[in-house]
Amino acid sequence: MDCLSRAIQKSASKEICLLLLDTGVEIEDERQEQYLSDAVKQGNTELAQVFLDYGVNINAQEYSGEPPLYLAAKESTLSMVKFLVERGGDVNVRTNVKGLTPLYGAALQSRPDIVEYLLGKGADVTITSRLRNWSPLEGAYDYPAVMAHLVTKAWPPPDYHRVAEFGDTQCTALFLSATFGKTECVRLLLKHGNPDIEFTPSSDIEKEKADTRGYTALAVACLYSHTEIVRLLLENGANVKHRVPVSSWTPLHIVRNSDTLAVLLEYGADIEAKDVDGWTSLFHAVVSGNVSIVRRLVNAGANLETTDIGGYTVLIEGVFHAVEQYREEMCRYLVSRGALVNDTSTDRLGSSVHKCCRLGGIDEVELIFKLGGDAGLWHGMQGTLLEAACKSINKNNFAVVKYLVEQKGIDINGPGSYFRCAMGEAFRSGDESLIRYLLGKGGIFNTTDGNGQPAWFNICYRKDDALEIFDKLLADYGAVDPLASLGDKDRMSRTILHCAAQSGHLGLVERLVDLDPNLIDCRDLDGWSAIHWAAQMACIEGLEEEDYPQKWQEKTEVIKFLARKGCPGLAERVPDGKGGTWNVLEIAGYQGAPDAVVASIRDLMEENQVQVESPKAGSKNAGRWSCDGCHTRIRSAFLRCDDDSCYKNFGVCFKCASYKNKVHDSKHVFVVHEEVSDSHSCVEQMGN
Missing domain, CATH: 1.25.40.20 (Ankyrin repeat-containing domain)
Known part of the structure; x- marks a missing residue:
């Protein structure tokens, strides 16, 4: 640093600097602008005049790219600003890199007196920065005294609709003022301008890391409880029903303060x-x-x-x-x-107590009973509270089951829903400890489900461990003589072997035939044997769509095993539920069996001298429904219960349509429901 620079920064007088110059100190060409800028920062007009007299350019920029008038407006005195303007300083001169004007610098530093003076000298409020496209209007979003001059004295007036950059998103002066709670700035912008009151940024304005994408000024003011601003915006026509994209929130969803809420309601919030x-x-x-x-x-x-x-x-x-x-x-x-706590008429999920038992943990269940929950509730879709707790969505919440049985005295063998009972749910999807507990507390393994099926048949519809659970039932669970119940039948005369074959559990099928060979000859009410049911595809708990091709391979082995054991039906045609008949191959084809599986069944039938024709292929994709009478995946039209208590959620396939009053409440009315478009439709026959 040369001696002249030291003198300026030490606030040396005009005389000292002149003395230095008179004694031969030269103003270095590359430092001329810096000398003037240093004098401006010191607020020393006399010294600034010295350098101007020596020919320093009043609008030249020092090394940082900031001209003297910008520096004066940002950090010096009003008198220095006036001094420079009066000597020809350009009121709209811009910094080298960012393109900031003296007016912008004064606005950003909240210097209303300098802002007012510059506006009076023709400073242009519409000139924007090069980097973020900010104008003095955005720079003054939190300085009402500055904002007042900008909106009342600028000519040309500010562009109130202009959008500036803010980080990786956008903003307007109004949105910034609303976000940061600058009530007076909002008032001024609304009174004197025409800002875009419904502007929304495309991503976050990072204040407390709140996600304000798609928020209007009204929404963001609600978020931060700026109640006065909320009222101002509504008075000026802000949309109280604005929807935030993606979340679809309105300002009423966002509000956190009861006073702010009151204002929204006053202005018609929904x-x-x-x-x-x-x-x-x-x-x-x-x-x-x-x-x-x-x-x-x-x-x-x-x-x-x-x-x-x-x-x-x-x-x-x-x-x-x-x-x-x-x-x-x-x-x-x-x-x-x-x-409502105990109302069971609300929806298919039952009362609030049912929902807590099905979805919650012990804390939620205890709380709902504190709130007046009734342990004796029953619901058509959910059954007892214990059945709700045993459903697969909550199968591992053993504490809830114990609480309901031991603290609330709910009968394990109480009436089941239209689908299953508590024991049926446990057998279908519960773990070993749940089944063991219920049986140990008096649960009856072959109590009847709501659709007339013995509860233990549900073992067949497990994904992986059906044989393991069955063997444990025989050996360990303490059930009363399950072997004597192997001949149990549901209301359509199906045995547990029919269900095991339908689900493709080869190991379980082999075990059942070994325990009771007479099961091989059992037929249901339509004369279907286990081999016919093996050609149907069951809806299996936990089995994903991509798992079904493998399941078909397993079912093929079941069909082969049953044929070797002399199961009747391979050569027989049986009623199809639509007035016609079909054989095993046609059932499998209609059920969407892969081509390789159909070919294997055809080969098996030909080996057994059964005349076959190519089956009419069904849909390769099942719909979202499964039959609530036999658990078969539905691929065409079916009958759906239209009773209010079933919430359009109980249906039976063509095979079970004739027996709908056996598997469901006979007082309920069924209507035809088209699941998928299919030429093998049974609409007319099912509707009779």
Whole structure:
């Protein structure tokens, strides 16, 4: 640093600097602008005049690329700004790299007196920065005194619709002011300009890491509880029903403050608006533990029984997901205001108590009983609370099962749902400990499911361990003489061998035939033998679509085994449920068996001198339904129960259509339902 620079930075007087110059110190060409800038930063107008007199360019930029007037506006005095302007300084001069003007520098540093002066001298508020496209208007988003001058004294006026960059997203002056709670700035922008009140950024404005993509100024003001700003925006026409893309939230879903909520309701916010998950604002408030908002929403008439896309009410979501500190208080309040605990008519998932037993852990179940849950509830789709707890979605929650049996006294052998009973659910998807426990507490292994099937037949519809569970039932579980029950039949006269063959469990089929060879000759009411049922494809618990080709290979081995054991039916045609008949090969073809499997069955039939023709192929893809009478995957039209208590969720295939009153409530009316388009339709016959 040369001696002249030291003198300037030490606030030397004009006289000292002149003395240095008079004694031969030269102004270095490459440092001329720096000398002037240093004088400007010191606010020393006399010294600045010295360098101007020596020919330094008043608009030249020092090494950092910032001209003197920009430096003065940003960090020096008003008198220095006036000094430079009066001597020809360009009020719209720009910094070298970012392109910032003196007006921008003054606005960003909240210097209203300098902003006012520069505007009076023609400073242009519309000039933007090169890097982020900001103008002084965005720079002043949190400085109301500066904003007041920009919106009232600038000419040309600001562009209130302009969009600037903010990190990796965009912003407007109004959106920034609303985000950071600058009420007066919002007021000024709305009063004097025409800002885009519905502007939304494409990604986050990182304040507290909140995701504000798709938020309007109103939504973001609700998020941060800027109540006065919310009112200002609504007074000026902000859309109170704006939907945030993806989540479909409205401002009412976002609000966190009861006073802000009151303003939204005053301006017509839809209290029942649902987001993409089917949640109203009440759901959000309950889960977040915001007691004051919950109370205000309920007092405003929020529906306590509306359900989300999963079919769950706000009480259920509160039991499962509310902040633990407020969970019980919140749920008790909802119940006190009319939320239903024991109503079984709401949907196919049953009462709130059923849902807790099926989906929850012991904490949720204990809470719902504290709230008045009735242990004696029964529901057509869910059965008893114990059956709900034994369903596969909750099969490993042993604590709930024990609580219901030992603390609430629920009968293990109580009435089943339209589908199964508690023992049936345990056999179908429960683990070994659950089955052992229920049998040890008096569960009857062959009690009847709701569709008339002995509970233990459900072992056949397990994915992997059917034989293991069956053997343990015989040897270890303490069931009363299951061997004597091998001849049990369901209401369509199917035996456990029919079900095992249908599911393709070769090991279980072999074990059953070994234990009771007479099962081989058993037929159902339509004369179907086990070999016919082996050509049907069962809906198996936990089996994914990609697993079925392998399952067909296993079923082929079952058919071959049954044929070797003399099972009747390979050469027989049996009723197809539609007025016609078909054989094993045709059943498998219709059921979508892979070509290789169909070929194997054809070869087997030809080996046994059975005349065969190519079967009419069915759909290779099953629909979403399975028959609730026989558990076969449905591939065409079927009969669906139309009774309200079944919620359009009970159906039977063409094979079981004639026996619908045996496997279901005879008072219920069935209608034809088209699952998939198929030329092998049974609509007319099934409708009779």
